[in-house]
Every structure is written in C-alpha cells, then in structure tokens.
Amino acid sequence: MGLFKKAKKENTEFKSNVSKTDIKKLFMFITIVNRGQGNFVLKLFESEGANAQFVQYGEGTAQKEIRDILGIEDNSKEIIISLISQDKIDSAKRELEAFFKVSKRNRGIGFSIPMTSLIGMKFYQFLIDTL
Numbered sequence: 001m002g003l004f005k006k007a008k009k010e011n012t013e014f015k016s017n018v019s020k021t022d023i024k025k026l027f028m029f030i031t032i033v034n035r036g037q038g039n040f041v042l043k044l045f046e047s048e049g050a051n052a053q054f055v056q057y058g059e060g061t062a063q064k065e066i067r068d069i070l071g072i073e074d075n076s077k078e079i080i081i082s083l084i085s086q087d088k089i090d091s092a093k094r095e096l097e098a099f100f101k102v103s104k105r106n107r108g109i110g111f112s113i114p115m116t117s118l119i120g121m122k123f124y125q126f127l128i129d130t131l
Contacts, residue, residue, distance in 0.1 A: 025086040026115040026127060030079065031096065032058070033108035038078030041108075044099060048092040050082040052127050083115075083127050 029050070031041050038055055045053060060067075060075030067075060084092055089112060096110050118124055 027089050027112045029082045029112045031110040032079050035076035035078050041080050044095050045082040049088040050084040052083040054081045
C-alpha cells in the first residue's frame with residue numbers, strides 16, 4: 001500500500017478569453033517630474049491607454065551647494081510608473097515630450113522598459129484591464 005495515490009491525468013487545456021493574437025507586449029514607462037506635476041502625467045498616460053499606474057514621492061540626491069550653483073530650489077520629485085501596451089507607447093511618448101516643451105517649469109525625464117516576462121494570464125488580463 002502506498003501513501004500517495006497516482007494522480008489522474010486530465011486534459012488541462014488552458015481556457016482564456018484572450019487569444020494569442022490579442023496579447024500585446026507591455027512596457028513599464030517611468031516618468032520623474034517635479035512634485036505637483038505628477039497628476040497631469042497620470043491623466044496624460046490614462047488618456048493614452050495606461051491601465052495601471054503607480055505614484056511614488058522622492059527627493060533628488062544633489063547637495064544643497066550643488067543645487068544652489070545649478071539654480072535648483074526644490075528637489076522634491078514624483079515618480080510615476082505606468083504600464084502601457086506596445087501599440088500605444090509611441091503616442092504616449094509624443095504627448096509627454098509635448099508636455100515638457102510647453103513650459104520651462106515642466107521638467108523631467110521619461111523612459112520605458114519592456115516587460116519581457118509575465119507569469120499568469122489572469123495577471124496579464126488585470127494589467128491590460130480585460131477581465
């Protein structure tokens with residue numbers, strides 16, 4: 001007598017409401033702007049199709065003496081992490097670039113990182129808001 005029963009082999013085919021052709025590559029777009037400008041960036045990426053966004057407050061690392069030389073008064077920042085699909089990232093970049101060009105007060109940096117692996121179809125569906 002064995003302690004373990006032999007597992008029955010079942011047909012465990014994955015069923016999803018998202019087909020392989022619907023799966024789009026996701027990017028994590030990170031934007032760092034002066035504190036107070038993050039809300040505009042959130043709305044910008046939301047209008048471009050970002051479904052999940054996170055905001056973190058931060059401080060710059062330059063010492064006061066260096067900031068004085070460069071004419072930087074405040075080093076408080078907002079870091080916005082937006083998850084956006086590959087087909088919408090180019091228009092989001094253009095909108096962010098336009099935001100930075102509108103005024104000299106709109107300063108910041110934005111860059112994207114491709115998400116090369118993601119485990120779980122339900123998690124993917126959550127991130128692209130198709131549940």
